[in-house]
Amino acid sequence: MNTHRYLRAFLAGVFVPTLVLPLMLVVFIVVRLAFQVPYPIERGLVFPMALVPVLWGVWNMLWAWSRSMTNLSLGAHGAILVGLIIPAGTLIGRWLGIIQLGETSATKFGHFQIPYALVGILFCVAVAAYYLIWKYVVGFVNRTLGVA
Template sequence: TVYTLYGFRLYLEVPSQFVLAMPARPLARALVFPMAIVPNLWGAWNVLHLKLRSRLHVPLGAFGAVLPIMLFPGGIMLGRLLDVFSIQWWLAIPIIPIGMAVYYLAWKYIVGFLNQEMGIA
């Protein structure tokens, strides 16, 4: 067990030292939280769409494309809070429409398909 824990520590430290040139601890702190929050937000966002679809009449893809507008500032705030990275806004703002387009397609085709399979579409 000690060897496994030691190997796991090296797994987190060695790639980050050679690939990203930063210590593993901030990188691990920055990755664990979004990996837990983003899937939960997708689920909550889907439930919200199902609840409001009779009142709003917004297509699923368009509703999903709004999610990066909230995720992007939250991710930047988390990065600054954990002192992992800082982003210059003028470089980051052009990425938001690209993220919205990717989320639109993912929500329209993947989430829409899964909702149909579950019988909740």
């Protein structure tokens, strides 16, 4: 099955976020409506719901195109994506007024302040999670669709 290799790579890439993001939407709706959180969570959902699956698909296409030249593993390639998504999300969050980077030693997210040390730990956790998801889940879908 050598036809439309990059289309299959795109579909393999969008598989995981397409399944996970609606579940996150349900959690956000329950938190917003059931627990009456006075913070407008829905403003921060537009970016990930619209852009993250496309980024994953394009990123997987880029891996399929460049793997013979770079010999980079799929997990490492996926972990690099965190370095693109988090700054882009932070910029859009600042633009929408969801995230405020203060002069203190914390990031203000809505009504919550997150210390920079915790932000660094969460970044490391995100890199590890992306590595594992890309290595095992996206790798499995790539093998199933004949991309890898």
